[in-house]
Amino acid sequence: SQTIHQWPATLVQPVGSPLSLECTVEGTSNPNLYWYRQAAGRGLQLLFYSVGIGQISSEVPQNLSASRPQDRQFILSSKKLLLSDSGFYLCALTNRGREGYTFGSGTRLTVV
C-alpha cells in the first residue's frame, strides 16, 4: 500500500529563519503530490502541486517554494519564515484511478 512519510512532526522556528520540510512516498510511482496548509480554525489550503519530477504549480503567492527532485520526494522550503507561515502542513498524493487522496501525518510549524 502507498504511504507518505513527513518529517519533522513539530517544528518551532524563529522569524527570518529558513525552512525545509520533506515528504517521501512509498508503495507507488509517478504520483501527483501536493502541499497543503491548515491555519488554525480554517480548512486546508492548497499551496503547491506536482505532476512529475521538476514540475511544480503554485496556487498561492507567498514566500514558500516547492521542489520535486525525485519522483517520490517533495520538498517545501522558505528562505525567510514569517509569523503568518505558522500552521499545519500536510503532504498528500493521488494516483490516477484510485479513490481519494493519501495524506502524510503532517508537520506542525510554529514561527516565533
Added chain:
Amino acid sequence: EDKVVQSPLSLVVHEGDTVTLNCSYEVTNFRSLLWYKQEKKAPTFLFMLTSSGIEKKSGRLSSILDKKELFSILNITATQTGDSAIYLCAVEEYGNKLVFGAGTILRVKS
C-alpha cells in the same frame, strides 16, 4: 473564485443522536466531492462522490451528492464519542486541484 462552504461550523450532540453535515460548493470544473474525517493529524478518507443521487454508505456513515443544487450531506447515525472529529468536505477539480471547506467540528458527548 472557487469555494466550498460547510455548515454548521461546530456541533455538539449526545451519543445516539443522528447528525447531518452540509457542504455546498461553487467550482469551475467539478470532478468529484470528497469527505474526510480529521481527528488529530492527517485527514482520513471517508467517501468520494461523483454522481448525483447515489448514496454511499459505510457503517453508520452515509453521504449523497446533488450536482444540480451543488451540495452534499454527510449523515452519521447513532453517534458515538469516537465520531468526535473535524469533518472536511473537499471538491476535486479537473487539473488536480482540491478545494477544502473550513470543516465542521463535531463533538459527541457521552
